[in-house]
Amino acid sequence: MGFEMKPEKDVLEFMSSKNQCKAKNNPNNPSSVNSPNNKNKMKRKNKKTVMAWRRKKTDSPADETTAVRRLFNTCKEVFSNGGPGVVPSEDKIQQLQEILDIMKPEDVGLTPTMPYFQPNAVPENLSSPPITYLHLHQCDQFSIGIFCLPPSGVIPLHNHPEMTVFSKLLFGTMHIKSYDWVVDAPMRDPKTRLAKLKMDSTLTAPCNASILYPEDGGNMHRFTAKTACAVLDVLGPPYCNPEGRHCTYFLDFPLDKFSPEDDDVLRGEEERKGHHAWLQERDDNPEDLNVVGALYRGPKVED
Numbered sequence: 001m002g003f004e005m006k007p008e009k010d011v012l013e014f015m016s017s018k019n020q021c022k023a024k025n026n027p028n029n030p031s032s033v034n035s036p037n038n039k040n041k042m043k044r045k046n047k048k049t050v051m052a053w054r055r056k057k058t059d060s061p062a063d064e065t066t067a068v069r070r071l072f073n074t075c076k077e078v079f080s081n082g083g084p085g086v087v088p089s090e091d092k093i094q095q096l097q098e099i100l101d102i103m104k105p106e107d108v109g110l111t112p113t114m115p116y117f118q119p120n121a122v123p124e125n126l127s128s129p130p131i132t133y134l135h136l137h138q139c140d141q142f143s144i145g146i147f148c149l150p151p152s153g154v155i156p157l158h159n160h161p162e163m164t165v166f167s168k169l170l171f172g173t174m175h176i177k178s179y180d181w182v183v184d185a186p187m188r189d190p191k192t193r194l195a196k197l198k199m200d201s202t203l204t205a206p207c208n209a210s211i212l213y214p215e216d217g218g219n220m221h222r223f224t225a226k227t228a229c230a231v232l233d234v235l236g237p238p239y240c241n242p243e244g245r246h247c248t249y250f251l252d253f254p255l256d257k258f259s260p261e262d263d264d265v266l267r268g269e270e271e272r273k274g275h276h277a278w279l280q281e282r283d284d285n286p287e288d289l290n291v292v293g294a295l296y297r298g299p300k301v302e303d
């Protein structure tokens with residue numbers, strides 16, 4: 001990329017130095033660059049140089065900012081004043097969403113034929129096939145990573161405390177079920193809380209990026225791969241155990257699982273059965289979560 005910028009700089013410097021010399025040259029001096037003959041020669045020379053540069057620029061995609069670099073730069077801007085529970089402004093969210101909406105698997109060096117996506121026999125001790133996580137970047141403000149799911153791969157129901165999260169399905173078909181907490185609802189017990197269903201649908205790429213927020217948009221979600229699929233995730237801010245933002249996993253139960261017939265508080269909710277559920281905290285490492293890390297080998301993310 002750098003070597004392509006140099007010719008442009010050279011051309012600009014060349015043009016600029018010629019402009020600076022213009023006033024000093026005597027048009028009557030045949031050796032002057034401003035003599036009619038030399039003027040024409042110079043014009044032809046400049047034209048040739050610029051045309052050569054233009055041709056080179058067009059022919060070489062290395063000069064263009066890659067999609068993943070654009071994503072990284074936009075994340076830096078969008079999350080620059082971020083922090084726990086801080087939602088970026090509407091225009092910043094839109095800016096990042098537009099970048100993600102048009103991203104394709106090849107932008108991050110992925111194809112569905114890669115080993116990560118092949119249906120493998122599920123190990124006996126696991127309920128779903130292994131998922132691969134490719135780490136692209138992490139700083140205090142945001143993280144970028146890709147989950148590679150073979151068919152039937154599941155990322156169990158989990159939360160994103162105080163985060164804004166952008167998820168872009170790069171290819172494949174994936175079922176998403178997501179919830180938000182019901183504010184002010186009584187807790188069934190210290191680990192079981194009432195949630196409302198936000199999304200229960202299947203997405204097929206190409207599709208737009210989806211966004212969740214600290215308090216809504218489906219902050220708790222589960223991904224189930226209907227086919228092999230890849231999901232690009234941007235988290236702002238990232239998980240951070242010391243700061244209390246760790247990933248909690250849940251099981252979801254229908255409302256009547258814990259709701260006694262005479263529970264007045266939930267009687268109204270009962271009428272909307274199906275739109276609400278009990279989410280119960282699980283152990284930190286649920287047995288159906290099987291994510292392995294792998295080296296990201298796509299286009300460079302940062303300088």
Ligand SMILES: [Fe+2]
Binds near residue numbers: 158160221
């Ligand atoms: Fe997630």
